[in-house]
Amino acid sequence: MIKVDLSGAKDFFDAAGPDFAAAAAAHRTLETRSGLGHEFTGWLDLPLRIKDGELKAVIAAADKIKRLGQVLLVVGIGGSYLGARAAIELLKTPSHNSISGSTEVYFMGNTLSPDAISELVAVLGDKDFCVNVISKSGGTLEPALGYRVAKSLLERKYGRNTAKKHIFVTTDATKGILHDIAVNEGYEMFTVPDDVGGRFSVLSAVGLLPMAVAGIDVEAVINASIQEMHDLDLRSPDNPAWQYAAARQNLYSRGKSIEILASYEPSFRYMAEWWKQLYGESEGKNGIGIYPASVEYNADLHSMGQYVQDGPRTLIETVVSFRQSRTEYKVPFEMGDADGLNYLAGRDFSSVMQVAMDAVKAAHISGGVPNIGISAQSRDEAGFASLVCFFEMACALSAYISRVNPFDQPGVEAYKKNMFRMLRQEA
Numbered sequence: 563m564i565k566v567d568l569s570g571a572k573d574f575f576d577a578a579g580p581d582f583a584a585a586a587a588a589h590r591t592l593e594t595r596s597g598l599g600h601e602f603t604g605w606l607d608l609p610l611r612i613k614d615g616e617l618k619a620v621i622a623a624a625d626k627i628k629r630l631g632q633v634l635l636v637v638g639i640g641g642s643y644l645g646a647r648a649a650i651e652l653l654k655t656p657s658h659n660s661i662s663g664s665t666e667v668y669f670m671g672n673t674l675s676p677d678a679i680s681e682l683v684a685v686l687g688d689k690d691f692c693v694n695v696i697s698k699s700g701g702t703l704e705p706a707l708g709y710r711v712a713k714s715l716l717e718r719k720y721g722r723n724t725a726k727k728h729i730f731v732t733t734d735a736t737k738g739i740l741h742d743i744a745v746n747e748g749y750e751m752f753t754v755p756d757d758v759g760g761r762f763s764v765l766s767a768v769g770l771l772p773m774a775v776a777g778i779d780v781e782a783v784i785n786a787s788i789q790e791m792h793d794l795d796l797r798s799p800d801n802p803a804w805q806y807a808a809a810r811q812n813l814y815s816r817g818k819s820i821e822i823l824a825s826y827e828p829s830f831r832y833m834a835e836w837w838k839q840l841y842g843e844s845e846g847k848n849g850i851g852i853y854p855a856s857v858e859y860n861a862d863l864h865s866m867g868q869y870v871q872d873g874p875r876t877l878i879e880t881v882v883s884f885r886q887s888r889t890e891y892k893v894p895f896e897m898g899d900a901d902g903l904n905y906l907a908g909r910d911f912s913s914v915m916q917v918a919m920d921a922v923k924a925a926h927i928s929g930g931v932p933n934i935g936i937s938a939q940s941r942d943e944a945g946f947a948s949l950v951c952f953f954e955m956a957c958a959l960s961a962y963i964s965r966v967n968p969f970d971q972p973g974v975e976a977y978k979k980n981m982f983r984m985l986r987q988e989a
């Protein structure tokens with residue numbers, strides 16, 4: 563289970579401290595499905611439903627995709643790609659695609675840059691590949707055009723009929739343009755449940771199919787998620803989701819309007835991207851909301867460290883770590899000790915990193931930045947599941963505490979409408 567450490571934030575709370583009564587009320591609202599956007603709270607029991615539902619078919623499709631080629635192209639944007647990418651980078655490695663023997667997974671449909679599209683097509687070269695088109699609405703422009711590109715490449719390579727066997731679609735069960743195309747073309751289909759919004763959908767086929775292709779044990783992810791959701795139902799200030807949600811809302815009321823999610827693991831980069839979407843789209847509305855940003859330490863200590871230490875005092879620093887390292891790596895001994903660092907020789911990097919983390923935490927707190935610590939047990943399937951469930955639960959509670967609908971995104975719809983109108987006018 564996730565542990566939340568508020569010791570570095572306590573001096574920044576108001577006299578009353580985090581409002582656990584508000585967290586309890588938000589939890590009740592969520593559980594009784596009586597709050598704003600309650601029709602999109604299906605993620606609460608999604609792990610249980612998927613276990614009895616599509617999980618086996620997802621694993622079978624992943625095996626088929628691996629047999630059909632060396633590459634899977636995932637076409638999707640926002641909640642229809644960030645979770646899978648986050649999982650693959652965290653649990654495999656950001657260099658997953660260069661590790662021999664693994665099925666490579668690339669992401670398209672999240673950009674309109676012709677350079678990025680051409681470069682990806684060049685990377686594909688003449689490799690055998692499959693495509694997983696993911697869109698809940700089925701009408702988002704970027705993945706719709708990505709699908710066109712992918713389909714044309716497949717048809718050129720395999721011919722129209724065989725190409726169909728290389729396309730897997732994840733979309734709404736009954737409606738939408740992508741749904742209708744998939745039915746007409748006879749593509750293998752998976753569903754984004756009606757009651758689950760895009761950014762809460764990583765534990766459905768949306769995230770699980772690409773993850774399974776990359777070699778992640780999705781059954782282990784789901785089993786751990788079932789346990790995690792059960793544990794997060796705890797009605798007490800000991801609930802880590804209550805602690806995080808109530809703490810950040812308290813800090814927000816004290817003028818801390820930007821939260822930077824920091825991690826010392828480079829493999830966490832896309833988890834932070836996933837988190838930014840989850841919190842940004844869920845909370846940033848009606849003129850309020852903490853702005854979610856991210857940094858990757860130690861690298862960003864030498865680019866953003868100055869701002870964090872010394873810039874406007876509007877920041878909350880939330881540091882995600884793993885209590886157990888996967889591997890050991892010792893600092894090498896150097897004959898002659900030219901750099902004077904032999905006092906570290908033989909010491910494991912994890913212990914050097916821990917000292918860096920403690921030093922940064924103390925410095926930033928003394929610079930006026932409250933620090934929230936979040937730790938998962940280990941960088942594995944269970945650790946991933948615990949982070950996903952925890953962040954989703956805390957996000958919904960936090961949004962309800964601030965009285966916004968966590969599950970809509972009217973601002974995103976506004977840009978989509980404008981773009982389609984302007985493109986049609988030009989045509």
Ligand code: PA5
Nearest residue numbers: 640641642697698699702760761
């Ligand atoms: O959280 C959401 O619902 C959105 O951010 C979507 O994930 C994103 O807009 C992509 O939408 P779709 O899956 O409908 O193409």
